[in-house]
Amino acid sequence: MSSIARKLAGPSSSRGTRILGALALVSTVLLLLLGLIWSPREVDQADAVRLMYVHVPSAVVGLYFAFGVTLVGSIVYLRKQSDFWDLMAHAGAEIGVLFCAFVLVTGALWGRPTWGVYWEWDPRITSTTVTLVLYLGYLAVRRMDLDPVVRSRRAAILGIISFANLLIVKQSVEWWRGLHQGSTVGIDTQMDGLMFFTLAWGVLTFTLIFAWLLMHRFRLAWYEHQAAAVSLDDAIAARRGEHRSSLAGEAI
């Protein structure tokens, strides 16, 4: 952030985020208790199953909620040129990428005891990896050195296509692996009531964390946006000033 931005920026927290943050924290503690202590060991996977309670929720929230925010933000931005949704789309993609990476790490950690290897050509893991690269591309486009409006417009187009791609990649990988193996072992395991509840609680917890991160990231982006608008006024004034300062010295 530039110095002007820092001066302009308030805290990225608000009453809303503080309440949300507290809820997320409590929810996380409960999830840890549920996942690590209260829920039973699984017959086949033993304790490795406990990773599922963070792995699956982060996948659901990251892939669908976060990139869904990017999709919606992109569509609304193209229709209404609303900066709010442009920044939302950007924030959603950043957090989605973070969650995607988390999914892959927890997936690999879970794969080692379950499959004996960190990487198995599991359809979900494979498509998640491709999706991660897909959205790294989106973030690269957001960093392009272009006029801000042009860049936002290109990113919005990409944000829409990328979501379609996410679905295509997922579907095609599933068809592909479906040819070679039966249904994936592991996650489609028999679950008892408490295990299912823990998983659902995980989704709730990660949704809260996601919402909390999104609000913070968005507000930061909003301050930067505001600061850019202010510094544009300064830049225009400075640009016009070139006029007066150099006219005197120039014999035109």
Add this chain to the structure above:
Amino acid sequence: MTLDSRDPAPSAAGDLQDKELVQLQGVVCLMGGFPALAGLDLTVGSGEIVGLRGANGAGKTTVLRLCAGLVTLSRGSGSVLGHDLGTRAGRRSTRKAVGLLGHDTSLYDDLTVEQNVRFWARANRAAEPDVLAAMDHLGVAGRVATVKVAGLSAGQRRRTALAILVARRPRLWLLDEPHAGLDHDGRNLLDQLLMDAAAAGATIMVATHDVGRIDDILTRTVIVHGGTVHEHPIRPIGRPGGTDV
């Protein structure tokens, strides 16, 4: 392409008599976040031949590209030939109706002069006889026409680009340093071309450092500075080139 922009210039100028061809008010144009134009006001009437002067980086090129409908404006308003520069449809109509010769000559290096001219003439919906006449007039017919553009000199490139521009018959000519790279004959040819176009009623905006020779036909000189416009009466130029090279 609509019919009226294909009309010969005189009648078109007649229709637009006493109208402002170019109207820019408080225009801000951003180039990668930098305000290349910082609240610029400019009005150009029909039939005027306006010279734009100013140091490098003053914003002359951006003014011309804005009037060509190639860049968007972030603030302010503008219209060219009655087309609103603030809308995408307006910029599109503007682009079809005006002719721009920028720093780039917009030619494909791998194609010959003739292939280039033919492609661009077709793309611009220019009439075949106009194209051949223009090539002939600018001295890029004959042997030169069969040479790949990559092998041309800067001056020959510019002549080729001018031939395409002439065949396009724009109502508003936007020229960015058109004399650059041209030899003595080429410069004379260009000046004559501009005078002919002006006589036929075309409106011309030309950014140039080539002081002296073109001043005779300019109706007005405008100083662009710091992304704004500073109107000057035509005054004698003391130092050719000045600070800008």
Add this chain to the structure above:
Amino acid sequence: MFELLRDARMVLGKDLLIERSSRVVTAQVVPFAVMILILFGFGISPDLRILDSTATVAPSVLSRVTPGLLFLAVLFASLLAIGRSFGVEANDGTLDGLRMAGLDPAGIFLGKAGAVVVQLLGVSAVVTSGAFLFFSVRIEWSVARAVLGVTTAGAAITAIAAAGTLYSALAAGQRERESLVPLLVIPVLAPVLLGASQATEAALFGAVADGWPWVAALAAFAALYVGAGILSFETLLEDM
């Protein structure tokens, strides 16, 4: 509609004319693609054989993985062809020229993608012949297999060209375009590689009927990207 096709044909003709006089794809991209095939031979030893009691001669691993290698070579070559397609527009402001001429942006998209399709069809013909030659692929020829193989190539190449052209326009005007476009395009084309390999696998070694669903998926993908390009090129090219 007429204008659109007229503009598309004009741009396509222009790009093919540029290729005819510069021979970049013919003289550089094609040899590059063939060289990739040779490199696959270096990377995967040609002596690795598959144990197969039914065959008189054990087939080499290289010959069995031909479908995937084939389309990998085409995919890498396509990155160069797509880069070239926008490379010719990156010099000397010709993209501005196209915009000034008022060509239909969707026509520009179709023309440029179409020219890439034509060039990649040529590349893939050479690469396919090369793969048969270098990898000693033995198949039972039949019309049904040939039709499936050619249709697969056509659908996959259309998908590659459409997606590649769209993403090149997204990165237009960027200095880092050369590395950005592959980053954007490769994950997008992953499903195309998958589908094309599976369909070609069926065409070469498997049951022909197994290949057609993949071709249908490839065609749907290609249609989606052609549609996306037509819809978005105006936004991408109008205000740069």
